[in-house]
Amino acid sequence: MDVQATDFLGAFDNIDESQKLIKETVRKFVTEKFQPNITENFEKGHFPKEYIKEMGNLGLLGCNLTGYGCAGLDEVSYGLIMKELERGDSGLRSFASVQSSLAMYAIHAFGSENQKNEFLPRMAKGEIVGCFGLTEPDFGSNPAGMKTFAKKDGDDWILNGSKTWITNAPIANVAIVWAQTESGIRGFLIEKGTKGFSAPEIHHKLSLRASITGSLYFDNCRIPKSNMLEKTIGLKNALMCLNQARFGIIFGVLGAAEDCLNEALSYTKERIMFQKPLASFQLIQRKLAIMATEIAKGNLLAMQLAKLKHEKSIQPAQISMGKQNNVQIALDCARTTRDILGANGISGEYRCMRHMCNLESVYTYEGTNDIHILVVGQQLTGIPAFE
Structure with missing residues (x-):
C-alpha cells in the first residue's frame, strides 16, 4: 500500500x-x-x-x-x-x-x-513591507466597535487612535489602517515616517517568537486624500481581506501538522522502550493513526475550499469552518507529538513544542476558534449568537 x-x-x-x-x-x-x-x-x-x-x-x-x-x-x-x-x-x-x-x-x-x-x-519584490491595522486594544472579535477615527480636514484626513497585535508593524513601510469616519469605516494607507505615526514592537511573546509584532499609534496624523483606499465602503471590505488570509491559514497549518506527524513517526521508530521501538506500542500507534486521519481530512477540506474559491463561489462561513477545523487539527497534532516525545518534546532540538506555541496564537488570531464556530452556527440557523 x-x-x-x-x-x-x-x-x-x-x-x-x-x-x-x-x-x-x-x-x-x-x-x-x-x-x-x-x-x-x-x-x-x-x-x-x-x-x-x-x-x-x-x-x-x-x-x-x-x-x-x-x-x-x-x-x-x-x-x-x-x-x-x-x-x-x-x-x-x-x-x-x-x-x-x-x-x-x-x-x-x-x-x-x-x-x-x-x-x-x-x-x-519584497522591497517594501506592509501591515494591516484592524484589531484594537478593546476591540478584537468586534472590530465594528473600533475607536480609531479619521476626520476630514480640507483635502486631508486627520487620524487618531491605535491598533495592536499587528504582524509586521515595526518593519512595515506602509500600514493599511481601518478607521471610523463620518460616512462609515474606510481604509487608509499610512506610510512610515508620517508625523504622529509610530509602530513600536511588542516584546515578551511566548508564541510566534520568530515573527515581528507591534502596535500602531496615530496622534493627529495628517494623511493626504490620495492615501485613502477609494473603493472601501465599510467593515465588509476589511473582512474580505481577512477571508483571503484565513484561506491561506487553512492550508498553512497543515504544514505544521505534517511536520509534527513526521517528527513523531521518526522519533517513535528510533526510540527504544522496553527493548522494542516505541512505535510498536498500541497506544502510540493509536495516536499516530488519529493524527494521520485528521490531517487527511484537513487536506480534503483545504482542497475543496480551494476549488470553491477558484470558482468564486466560496462563502465566508465555509472559510470559517476550514480555519477553525484545520487549526484545531494542527494544534492537536502538535500537542500529541509533544506528549509522545515526553521530556524531549519540550526541547528546542525538536520542533513540536515550537509549533504548539505558535499554533496557540493561530488558534486565536484572524477570528478566534469560538467566533468561527459561531459564524458556522449562524449560517446553519440564521440566528447570530455573537451578543
Whole structure:
C-alpha cells in the first residue's frame, strides 16, 4: 500500500506539474535557508528579515494576485506555498499572509490605479513591507466597535487612535489602517515616517517568537486624500481581506501538522522502550493513526475550499469552518507529538513544542476558534449568537 503518512487519502495526488514544482521550490527554500536557524531565531525572538527579498524573488509575495508584478498563481498553488512556509514556522507564513493577503490584497482590491502602481510591484519584490491595522486594544472579535477615527480636514484626513497585535508593524513601510469616519469605516494607507505615526514592537511573546509584532499609534496624523483606499465602503471590505488570509491559514497549518506527524513517526521508530521501538506500542500507534486521519481530512477540506474559491463561489462561513477545523487539527497534532516525545518534546532540538506555541496564537488570531464556530452556527440557523 503506497500512501503518504501526511496525505493518507491522496488529496494532493492530482496537483499538476507546475503546482508540484512550486511546492518543491518553496520546500527547498524553507529546508535549506530558513530551518537551519529557526531554533535560534525563535529563542531570540528574531524575525529573519534577510529572507523577505528572497521570497519576493521566488514570487511568493502577492502570488495569487494578478498584474502589478504579481505572479497570478491559482488558489491551490497559493495554498501549497502557505503550507510549506508554515512547515518551517508559523511566523514565516504569517509574514507572507499579511504581506500578500491583507496588505497587498487590500490595495489590489480597493486601491486606486496610482496606489496599485506605486506599492504593489515593490511589495511583490519584497522591497517594501506592509501591515494591516484592524484589531484594537478593546476591540478584537468586534472590530465594528473600533475607536480609531479619521476626520476630514480640507483635502486631508486627520487620524487618531491605535491598533495592536499587528504582524509586521515595526518593519512595515506602509500600514493599511481601518478607521471610523463620518460616512462609515474606510481604509487608509499610512506610510512610515508620517508625523504622529509610530509602530513600536511588542516584546515578551511566548508564541510566534520568530515573527515581528507591534502596535500602531496615530496622534493627529495628517494623511493626504490620495492615501485613502477609494473603493472601501465599510467593515465588509476589511473582512474580505481577512477571508483571503484565513484561506491561506487553512492550508498553512497543515504544514505544521505534517511536520509534527513526521517528527513523531521518526522519533517513535528510533526510540527504544522496553527493548522494542516505541512505535510498536498500541497506544502510540493509536495516536499516530488519529493524527494521520485528521490531517487527511484537513487536506480534503483545504482542497475543496480551494476549488470553491477558484470558482468564486466560496462563502465566508465555509472559510470559517476550514480555519477553525484545520487549526484545531494542527494544534492537536502538535500537542500529541509533544506528549509522545515526553521530556524531549519540550526541547528546542525538536520542533513540536515550537509549533504548539505558535499554533496557540493561530488558534486565536484572524477570528478566534469560538467566533468561527459561531459564524458556522449562524449560517446553519440564521440566528447570530455573537451578543
